[in-house]
Amino acid sequence: MTTGLWRIAAEEPGTTAVIDPDGTEIDYGTLAGKADAYARGLQELGLETGDAVVVLQPNSHELLAAYFAAIQSGLYVVMVNWHLVGHEIAYILTDSGAKAFLAHERFAEAAVAAADEAGLPAEGRFAVGQIEGFRPVSELGADGQGRPPRRTAGSPMLYTSGTTGRPKGVRRPLTGADPDEVPAASAWFFGIFGLKPFDGHVHLCGSPLYHTAVLNFATISIQLGHPVVLMDRWEPEEMLRLIERYRVTHSHMVPTQFRRLLALPEEVRKGYDVSSLRNMIHGAAPCPPEVKRRMLEWWGPVVTDYYAATEGGGTVISGEEWLRKPGSVGRPWPGSVVKVLDDDGNELPPGQPGAVYMRMGTSTFEYHKDKAKTEKARVGDLFTLGDVGYLDEDGYLFLHDRKNDMIISGGVNIYPAEIENELVMHPKVADVAVFGVPHDDWGEEIKAVVQPAEGVVAGDELTAELLEYARARLAKFKLPKSVDYVAELPRDPNGKLYKRKLRDPYWEGRERAI
Incomplete structure (x- = not known):
């Protein structure tokens, strides 16, 4: 069976490749033709193998055409987070050495400012x-x-958001492969989730395509003959409508989306046919166990969790496995190695928490122009994202938290995610973040910052109610000592919480031990 954008376009040009957010259907012939034109134009500009092109666009077939133009002409393609301001985008234009910038009029002000500054x-x-x-x-x-x-294979060059300092581009060596060939790694990756070429699959893309995993799932879907339904802005009921309308089989999601789906009235949830779903895959942020359990009850064992990184390697766990190992993010996928090490780089036994390290086969990467950061994240050929967790006796990985987020209070290690997973289930809580703030005697004490549910009044009465709720679910040493309230927590559209934005003001002029 023919796979790959250009081969499908040659054999079945009228087959639908992309459905834009406005419902316009773009076939393989049109998408490949546009990717060819853009690639010709970039080469006419003088871009050569290894050069970079930056794309600042919303979800649309235009963005995907730009991606495939770069992928077939040996270019690095950088998808920019369109929430960034001009100055931040200028940094990426300069750091990547971009020779071309493809922007959308929706982001005109930031695009002009960035191009001028760079x-x-x-x-x-x-x-x-x-x-x-x-x-x-x-x-x-x-x-x-x-x-x-x-024509030679290019590569995405994605900028990690990072916990401190400027974002860093993850730049892999170009392979010199034939762009018509679907990389074996792509078909293998989808195989982890049981997603075969064609097979009646339809992919729903509800998150911005500037995210690594979101872009990978959409582009591999196209390469394997799975039409991609794009959403401009994710809304829970609209997602259900699109699932029913296009008989969607798979998607890449984040726990925040699960929680918003579960918040819909029961009659709305039951009003849409979701029987076409085969594998709804989630990662990027930890999923509270109760949220996961409720999604499995609603959709069945089609909810798959995985833990991975732009840098390579990861774990996966099916819905059925998760019910046997609740809270786990799974076992290493084929070819991936996952180890838990202590501060000296020694491997820890099952059940003992430490830093999670991994690698993917012989895959290599470097943080662009940052050898020090690359080396700091490594122990031998393993690298870490800074997460803390443990492997059980069966090799399943359980994550506690990021090392930078761990609270050390009175010499005791406390993992905020555990507290967040309990508080977020309270019906008056829309979102919550837990972190450590300075304490003269204990070093740190536990602070919870809560985004109240719609219509809920923040104040002492709510705080008392939340702490009483927590007391029944958490040991005394894990209870927040104080609760603050915000209108909205700082998350990106993929669900990632920028906890440092909340924590840093409390530490101004002080230094954390971690």
């Missing part, structure tokens, strides 16, 4: 829609036909 020449600026000083993206390759003269 000193990007006018001939390298292109726009979907109208942006002052940018040429229409339709001009790329407009005078030519067919595939670009030089």
Whole structure:
């Protein structure tokens, strides 16, 4: 069975590849043709193998065409988080050495500011829609036909958000492979989740495509003949409508989305047919066990958890396995090695928590222009994201928290995720973050910051209710000593919590031990 964008386009050009957020269907022939034109245009500009192109666009077939243009012409493609401001985008343009910038008019102000600050020449600026000083993206390759003269596999270059300092680009060596060939690693990766080429699969993309996993799932789906349904902005009932309308089989989700789905009235949840679902995959942020259990009760054992990193390697656990090992993120997937090490780099026995390290086969990477960060994250050929956890006797990984988030109070290690998982289930809590704040005697004490549910009044009465609720579920030493309230916690659209933005003001002028 034919796989790969260009081969499917040659054999079945009229087959639907992408459904844009407005419902427009784009077939394989159209998507491949646009990717060819953009690739020709970028080469005409003088971009050569190993050069970078930066893309600042919302979810659409245009973004995917730009991606495939780079992937077939040996370029590094950098998808930018469109929540960033001009100055932050300018840093990425400069750091990546971008020779071209493909932006969308929705982000015109930030795009112009970034291009100007980075000193990007006018001939390298292109726009979907109208942006002052940018040429229409339709001009790329407009005078030519067919595939670009030089075809060799490119690669995404994704910038990790990082916990401190500037984001770092994860840059892998180019393979020199034929772009028509679907990388074996892509088919293998989908195979982990039981996703075969074609097979009646339909992928729903509800999160921004600038996220590593989201981009991977969407682009591999297209390569394997799975139409991709794009959402511009994720809404719970709209997701259910699209699942029913397009008979969606798989998606990549985050726990925040599960919680918003579960918050829908029961009659709404029961009003949509979700029987087409085969594998709803989640990662990126920890999922409270009770949320996971309720999703499995609703959707059946189609909810799969995994733990992985842009840098490579990971674990996976099916819904059925999770019910036997609740709270686990699974066992290493084929070819991946996962170990738990102490501070001296020694491997720890089952059940004993330490830093989680992993690797993927012989895969290598480096943080672009940051050898020190690359080396700091490594022990031998293993690397860490800074997470703390343990392996049980059966090799299943359980995560506690990030090492930077761990609270040390009176010499006792306390993992905020455990406290958050309990508090978030209270009906008056929309979201919660727990972290340590300075205490003269204990070093740190536990602070909870709560986003109240809609219509709930924050104050002493709510605090008393939440602490009473927590007392029945947590040991005394894990109870928050104080609760503050915010209108909204700082999360990105993929559910990742920027906890340091909440914690740092409490530590101003003080130094944490971790």
